[in-house]
Amino acid sequence: MSLRPTPVALALSLAFPLASPLASAQTQPVAPAPTTAESPHQLGELTVSATRTERSVDAVPNTVTVKTRKQLDRRDARDLKDLLSDEVDIDVKAMTPRFTAAGASTGRAGNEGINIRGLEGNRVLMMIDGIRLPQSFAFGAFASGRADFVDLNGLSSVEVLRGPTSTSYGSDGLAGALSLRTLSPEDLLVDGKTFAGFARLGAMSVDDSKQASAAVALSSGDWTGLLQASIRRGHETRNEGENGASNATRTKPNPADVDSNSVMAKLGYRVNANHRLMGTVEYRERKVDTDGLSAVTAPPASGTLPATAVLALDAHDKSDRMRVSLEHRYEDLNATWLQQATTHVYVQDSETRQYSFEDRNTAADRTRLGTYKERLIGLSSQAQTQLANQRLSYGVDISRNTIEGLRDGTVPPAGETFPNKPFPDTRYTLAGAFVQDEIETGDFTIIPALRVEHYKLSPKAAGYAGDIVSLSDQAVTPRLGAIWRATPQLQPYVQWAQGFRAPTPDQVNNGFANPAQGYRSIGNPNLKAEHANSWELGVRGKLMETLRWQVSAYDNRYRDFISQEVVSGSFTPADPAVFQYINLSQARIKGVEARIAWDVMPGLALNASVAKSRGHGIENGVETPLDSVQPLRGKLGARYESGPWSLDATWVHSSGKKPSDVSTAGWFTPKKYDVVDVGAGYRFDKTFSVSAYVTNLFDKKYWRWSDVVGIAANSAIVDSFTAPGRAVQVSLRADF
Numbered sequence: 001m002s003l004r005p006t007p008v009a010l011a012l013s014l015a016f017p018l019a020s021p022l023a024s025a026q027t028q029p030v031a032p033a034p035t036t037a038e039s040p041h042q043l044g045e046l047t048v049s050a051t052r053t054e055r056s057v058d059a060v061p062n063t064v065t066v067k068t069r070k071q072l073d074r075r076d077a078r079d080l081k082d083l084l085s086d087e088v089d090i091d092v093k094a095m096t097p098r099f100t101a102a103g104a105s106t107g108r109a110g111n112e113g114i115n116i117r118g119l120e121g122n123r124v125l126m127m128i129d130g131i132r133l134p135q136s137f138a139f140g141a142f143a144s145g146r147a148d149f150v151d152l153n154g155l156s157s158v159e160v161l162r163g164p165t166s167t168s169y170g171s172d173g174l175a176g177a178l179s180l181r182t183l184s185p186e187d188l189l190v191d192g193k194t195f196a197g198f199a200r201l202g203a204m205s206v207d208d209s210k211q212a213s214a215a216v217a218l219s220s221g222d223w224t225g226l227l228q229a230s231i232r233r234g235h236e237t238r239n240e241g242e243n244g245a246s247n248a249t250r251t252k253p254n255p256a257d258v259d260s261n262s263v264m265a266k267l268g269y270r271v272n273a274n275h276r277l278m279g280t281v282e283y284r285e286r287k288v289d290t291d292g293l294s295a296v297t298a299p300p301a302s303g304t305l306p307a308t309a310v311l312a313l314d315a316h317d318k319s320d321r322m323r324v325s326l327e328h329r330y331e332d333l334n335a336t337w338l339q340q341a342t343t344h345v346y347v348q349d350s351e352t353r354q355y356s357f358e359d360r361n362t363a364a365d366r367t368r369l370g371t372y373k374e375r376l377i378g379l380s381s382q383a384q385t386q387l388a389n390q391r392l393s394y395g396v397d398i399s400r401n402t403i404e405g406l407r408d409g410t411v412p413p414a415g416e417t418f419p420n421k422p423f424p425d426t427r428y429t430l431a432g433a434f435v436q437d438e439i440e441t442g443d444f445t446i447i448p449a450l451r452v453e454h455y456k457l458s459p460k461a462a463g464y465a466g467d468i469v470s471l472s473d474q475a476v477t478p479r480l481g482a483i484w485r486a487t488p489q490l491q492p493y494v495q496w497a498q499g500f501r502a503p504t505p506d507q508v509n510n511g512f513a514n515p516a517q518g519y520r521s522i523g524n525p526n527l528k529a530e531h532a533n534s535w536e537l538g539v540r541g542k543l544m545e546t547l548r549w550q551v552s553a554y555d556n557r558y559r560d561f562i563s564q565e566v567v568s569g570s571f572t573p574a575d576p577a578v579f580q581y582i583n584l585s586q587a588r589i590k591g592v593e594a595r596i597a598w599d600v601m602p603g604l605a606l607n608a609s610v611a612k613s614r615g616h617g618i619e620n621g622v623e624t625p626l627d628s629v630q631p632l633r634g635k636l637g638a639r640y641e642s643g644p645w646s647l648d649a650t651w652v653h654s655s656g657k658k659p660s661d662v663s664t665a666g667w668f669t670p671k672k673y674d675v676v677d678v679g680a681g682y683r684f685d686k687t688f689s690v691s692a693y694v695t696n697l698f699d700k701k702y703w704r705w706s707d708v709v710g711i712a713a714n715s716a717i718v719d720s721f722t723a724p725g726r727a728v729q730v731s732l733r734a735d736f
Helices: 007-015 069-075
Strands: 064-068 090-093 113-116 124-128 137-139 142-144 155-162 176-182 195-204 209-220 223-235 256-270 275-291 310-331 340-360 366-386 390-410 426-441 444-459 471-484 491-501 511-514 519-522 530-543 547-568 577-601 604-619 622-625 633-642 645-654 673-683 688-695 727-735
Touching: 064 069, 069 155, 069 673, 113 124, 113 155, 113 176, 137 390, 142 340, 142 366, 547 604
Parallel strands: 124 176, 519 577
Antiparallel strands: 064 155, 090 113, 137 142, 155 176, 195 209, 195 727, 209 223, 223 256, 256 275, 275 310, 310 340, 340 366, 366 390, 390 426, 426 444, 444 471, 471 491, 491 530, 511 519, 530 547, 547 577, 577 604, 604 622, 604 633, 633 645, 645 673, 673 688, 688 727
């Protein structure tokens, strides 16, 4: 069975939207934990990702960022990289695309994923309405990211949770979690409306893109519904490169057409006062057609082009994700034992397909076709019991992800035949149960939690040439947090948490060899799950009722840290280098952060933050820096509102990356930089508003560390990986 949408299915989804007043078990509002009048109102938002229950961000024993629908509308970011660009301890990796047909995958993954406090990739849990987003995967010239599976126009909130999340959500999330919640009818049907919506048109110079998005919501009796759709047509993301040559010396981005379409439909039904049903259908696709000029062989200084010289590269990539979910929710706050219970079932299909055609001089032309698929089926059930001074939460989560990959094409590497699989088709099963208690006693809040998780990787031998091995294990992950409301000015908190991440199918079972180039990769049937032991200690408070602040320090230690290493060989055909995922003995990341928000006067607010971390891995007693750790970053922001006008300004500073903090000598280490962004908005009336945003106001030429990792310092094309220069975006919005 496949969830690939046919035109008829899409038409039905538009005509009969499925919807939900509530997005998922993980994102359901419940009775807030008791607070006191003295509790600081720092940031003021509510979070549901930290404890899977609704709490103020000041009432959780760790650091959480919440971006509300209003903040999303104000920024009108095109993707998660833009949206999170001013977060000092978060980054989104997106290298300039300079891939080839059969070798390098540089930049082909797009927005690869989220980096939280120095860890990235599949070590960060990413969820939308409580459903895991597809994992990232890379093999040879194929690379599939995670962050482009999301349409920001369809979101109502974004939460970023720091620290291990295994107690709440099971495997993954060693570094933290990104929790996204999609729009529901109730987000639009405010102030007693039974029909509401919005429409927006926008344009951005950074990629010469245009977008249109709209949503409508309605209610009638016990029924509510929502339909949301968006479309974007754009091109390559600009950088500060100046060389426009049509060959490998080029530093300007390759010409590309980038198109995306998203549609979401929801329908909710209130069975009675205590029971509600809801369903969601969501589809997202993204297409990128690239003219790979940077892959063309540069003309030699003398002589003729070799037979295998590349004359042209044409690439066509597509990724899509579709999910169907159904939820039942029970709520009776007057019940004695069970006040709330939510059960959520879902199916999600995703696929990344990448095709390349390489025109070579006199050698045979080559094609490559790579695919990566996931089919996720899951159930999540959660219940809550409110006692005198405590709230119990407990539940189970079960999911089964069928993961497949395929490599195909013409003129395969020596010693290979097409089609073949980079890893065997694998069924990845997770099953866990958790319990959590939120205890309020005087000026203290204590939150203990415990989860038991079982995971199993079941590979299939069909179509796979190498050896395969099954893997299963279990993990127990406790968490304990405490908050002391000593005074309004001083409220310390502490959290200890353990986490784990099960190995992925391609890490346990994989096989590839390129004898001519002298390297190969092999699987590791003895690979263990990664484990995290994390502490966060902080203090937050408020002064003069208008100034809120927070200082925190964290120490994350990992054992059996998984890393792909060269375990033997010398990169020659006679002695090929062997790449293998292995468990490092340990790794450690520690850091400090500070945040402050000041309401200077009515209409004027300032905020500032700074984060610094260091990390290293240890193998055989030798310490090596972790390249995923970002340099020191700081931010200063201001917002002013007066009548129909609003003004925003943000200054972001990043220190340079020191050569001593890089694992490999000779890598390019970018210098420090400062970037200023400004924005303005004007509301004509209750219906129409316009906004504009200018990024990199002073057209600063700079490099983000996450986008240049692995680039040689003496590279002649280092300007290819510069961040965009000055760019302008405008949008017109109508609310009704």
